[in-house]
Amino acid sequence: MLRNSRDSFGLVSILFHWIIALIFLGQIFLGYLMVRTSDFTLQFNLFQWHKSFGFLILGLSALRLIWKFLNVRPRDPETMPPIERVAAHAAHVLLYLSLFIVPLTGWAVASSSPLQIPTFMFNLLVVPQLPITISDSAEAFWSASHAWLAYLSSVVAAAHILAALHHHFWKRDAILIRMLRSRVVGTGSKHAN
Ligand code: HEM
Ligand code: HEM
Numbered sequence: 684m685l686r687n688s689r690d691s692f693g694l695v696s697i698l699f700h701w702i703i704a705l706i707f708l709g710q711i712f713l714g715y716l717m718v719r720t721s722d723f724t725l726q727f728n729l730f731q732w733h734k735s736f737g738f739l740i741l742g743l744s745a746l747r748l749i750w751k752f753l754n755v756r757p758r759d760p761e762t763m764p765p766i767e768r769v770a771a772h773a774a775h776v777l778l779y780l781s782l783f784i785v786p787l788t789g790w791a792v793a794s795s796s797p798l799q800i801p802t803f804m805f806n807l808l809v810v811p812q813l814p815i816t817i818s819d820s821a822e823a824f825w826s827a828s829h830a831w832l833a834y835l836s837s838v839v840a841a842a843h844i845l846a847a848l849h850h851h852f853w854k855r856d857a858i859l860i861r862m863l864r865s866r867v868v869g870t871g872s873k874h875a876n
Contacts, residue, residue: 688866692861696751697862697863697864697865699750703744703782710737713733733789735805738802740782741787748779760858777836784832785829785832788825790813791825794813794815797817847862
């Protein structure tokens with residue numbers, strides 16, 4: 684099943700979720716490491732990988748958002764209290780926002796840097812710089828914004844992951860299962876383990 688139904692996510696939404704989630708978590712790790720390495724060549728290469736995967740996230744997230752608007756969203760389980768629904772949806776909105784704002788601020792860091800190092804996206808194409816002010820202070824501003832937003836969004840992602848595990852192991856509903864395979868019937872049903 685490619686499309687979502689009222690009970691489950693379709694294959695396309697599931698693939699978008701896991702591919703983007705994996706790259707996003709990898710980007711946090713890579714970003715943290717690359718700014719702390721002192722080997723110049725290694726740092727240059729890590730920056731190129733970081734920027735390439737960052738642009739990949741931006742592109743995939745744009746496609747994911749279009750797909751989301753073309754699909755229904757599976758219902759929340761009836762057993763889920765209203766406060767939890769609000770918290771879950773707020774976290775999803777923040778995560779969707781992060782998937783755009785974090786790469787865009789990263790792009791602004793690269794574009795405002797007086798070094799003007801181009802991004803060779805996966806060594807296939809050169810990504811143009813954003814038309815913004817180039818100066819040390821502009822770079823410092825975007826760099827701090829990018830770092831703060833990236834780490835704040837990883838806190839939201841950590842809460843989101845803990846909530847998913849809570850549903851699976853504690854509440855034993857099908858919330859996590861329906862993001863792992865499509866066509867699960869009845870979201871409030873207990874899973875079988
Ligand atoms: C969702 C995608 C992204 C995530 C999660 C992410 C995350 C991070 C993190 C955690 C750091 C380390 C911050 C620090 O400790 O100072 C970082 C640094 C950096 N990122 Fe990203 N990033 C993403 C996308 C991008 C993109 C698309 C670009 C550029 C086109 C980019 C350019 C940079 C640069 C230039 C730095 C170094 C900033 C500095 O000079 O301190 N990032 N990123
Ligand atoms: C091990 C890591 C993760 C797990 C176990 C997980 C689990 C889940 C589950 C079970 C759902 C479905 C919730 C529902 O049915 O209401 C979901 C949705 C979502 N997740 Fe994750 N997630 C993980 C990582 C991430 C990351 C890193 C991000 C983004 C940076 C993310 C962004 C989202 C978004 C935006 C949705 C809402 C999808 C929609 O309704 O359109 N997830 N996640």
